[in-house]
Amino acid sequence: MSAVVAEHEHDHEHDHHDHGPAKGILRWIITTNHKDIGTLYLLFALVMFFVGGAMAMVIRAELFEPGMQFVEPQFFNSMTTMHALVMVFGAVMPAFVGLANWMIPMMIGAPDMALPRMNNMSFWMLVAGVLLLASTLFMEGGAPASGWTLYPPLVLQTGKALPFAVFSVHLLGVSSIMGAINIIATIFNMRAPGMTLMKMPLFVWTWLITGFLLVAIMPVFAGAVTMLLTDRFFDTSFFDAAGGGDPVLYQHIFWFFGHPEVYVMILPTFGVASTIIPVFARKPLFGYSSMVYATAAIAFLSFIVWAHHMFTVGLPMAGELYFMYATMLIAIPTGVKVFNWTATMWKGSMTFETPMLFSIAFVVLFTMGGLTGLMMSVAPLDFQYHDTYFIVAHFHYTLVPASVFILMAAGYYWLPKWTGHMYDEKIGKLHFWLSAVSVNILFFPQHFLGLAGMPRRIPDYAVQFADWNMISSIGGFIFGASQLLFLYIVIHTIKGGTGEKVTDEVWEDAAKHGLEWTLPSPPPYHSFTTPPTIIPTEHI
């Protein structure tokens, strides 16, 4: 990246009709503005983060001690399923789409997203999809309780919730595809003159690649759940061996979607980290082009490793070997990235504001999640880890102190730009330290539990697992409660924050790192109505 603006005129009054937002609540319903829609996505994701978080609290409360404490087993399983679906499709993905909406047009010098009306529709489709999903909680037979993977034959025993869950996936898929197409078209077609592909901020690059992933995989998930629907209601035999089908087929299709899907959540994470770390290390990003190629390599690999989620299902030996070696390859581009972030910080004039703290914690803790991933890629070892708390610990390390921490970092980093107000740094740091410590109390013991053989998705367990479960639960409660601080900070900052007037740059020399810092804080309703001039800087 590294591009600066020589001169540009933003908030020029437009010559023709009224371009201001509609009045009142209607502004948010019919808006086509990328900032409004970005705000909607981010706030929706924040609400869903607490909804999914509440479900996690139910899970940890039930697991606090052995024996059945608070909820029925069926409801417990609904909680694990819904927690995952809400966090993945309601919180993390929409939060990154929100960041994309807010930041991409500002980062590439565009007036707005390429397809503004469709942008509005993709947000409301998301709401519709999540509403259908949430409605299943109140249905006869309960919400889906099969785990978020919705494996048949178990998921076909779901009560009245099944068709609602299936159609919810369809709506969420349509929403994601529309959002992804919009982002791809924006990046390819709306860049300011001089903003060449290899000058784009990495956040833009990672979202471009994520966009391709989404367009490729969401229809696959839609197809898979459509077959669940027809198997249940229209007599087909796709996943029924008696009719010549195969339940394992569903697992293949699901993970062909599911593996790239987890990268949909991690690639934009990489992008934000690559945006924040250079600013607070006061150095350009180390190895920009290798970051771009590593992202593309990870995205490509994500399509050819899916069956490592199915090592214990009885794959032919050739399959086990192929998927094992292919999976190990992912460590290479990922290692390049971790190396580059570290090298960016090396000998930098680092300062440790809240966004940087979250970013550094991300580099360290994501690497841990990556290393346990490498352990599980070894097929014979995976027979011990499979479906235990070890995998739960692994993917939570890659999602919570990685994706969620980076979303927090992004919040702290851009909130002053979005609102024009400064957040309270003291509370921000308190939020960071509470989160960083408690997230490890929460998830680290789950490695031990998994290695000792505690299966995932069960409401009760043998007494030898009691101690670590209690510690994990305590960590969970602290982590959950700490997030209320974030909620407070967001509201406080929107309402005026510390009262300190922030500059356009907000962070020292940030304008060297991205076009968004050349706009006023908060930016005008229409950012770049005339494209800015991009001047290459020396360190490209």
Add this chain to the structure above:
Amino acid sequence: MATHNAYYIPHKATWPVIGTAGLMTMLAGFANYLNGSSIGPTMMVLGLTIFIVMLAGWFTLQAGESESGMYNTKVGISYRMGMMWFIFSEIMFFAVFFGTLYYTRNLSVSWLGGIGDGPGRSTHDILWPAFEAVWPTNGPGKVGGEFEPMGAWGVPFINTLILLSSGVTCTWAHHGLLAQNRQQLIKGLMATVGLGFLFVCLQAFEYHEAYSDMGLTLGSGIYGSTFFMLTGFHGFHVCVGAIILSVILFRSYKGHFKPENHFAFEAAAWYWHFVDVVWLGLFIFVYMM
């Protein structure tokens, strides 16, 4: 008026949220219907109506904006990219069902029949040692009873010729548009739409025959499942494509398109060719092989 230099950013869009409400009502209605609730069909009809009104309203709005010259070349590029990636997502959707056909036909049915060391192998050994792998099959449980597989050289072959010709007439119409030959454009489109709906009618006839004479239904094990899922979704896409082309035909009557500005025509044509290519895949892998 004239062409604007600035990229056109629409404001205050009301159709998206209406369309979403329609789609959600329709799907919630369908789910209720599947669960045996009596309110289902009413909700479906209501939702579908809202959805169709949205489509008509939104496309009318877009066509009007396009005709008044509000879209510059760059807007056109965005639309083309949008359509391209939409078709790509559709290809991935069909890839799931082609993949399913490949997997069941070449892998899982063989394992069920005791060949190889895949996950279905023990199912063969324990549950159905007598089952032999053949295609077409309705599985060791003979799900759906006796059936006759669909041959390639009757109606499906005629349908192949129909769809291929419709691709030609569509391109002929496009040439007419570019040469500003209105007669050729309209005749070409009429032929394309006609051939499209003829395809759908013949497909319906084929389905009727399968259900009434051949014992071949959606419930005929994995053969019936893959056959009807693939051809059914394709048939649905032909229907949608033919409706889109009908709208394009209507707009051509009104004299809408110009050689340098006819994105809607192009998008419809791309979609039609996509549907055409999917059919070729179907004809080879579902009917012939």
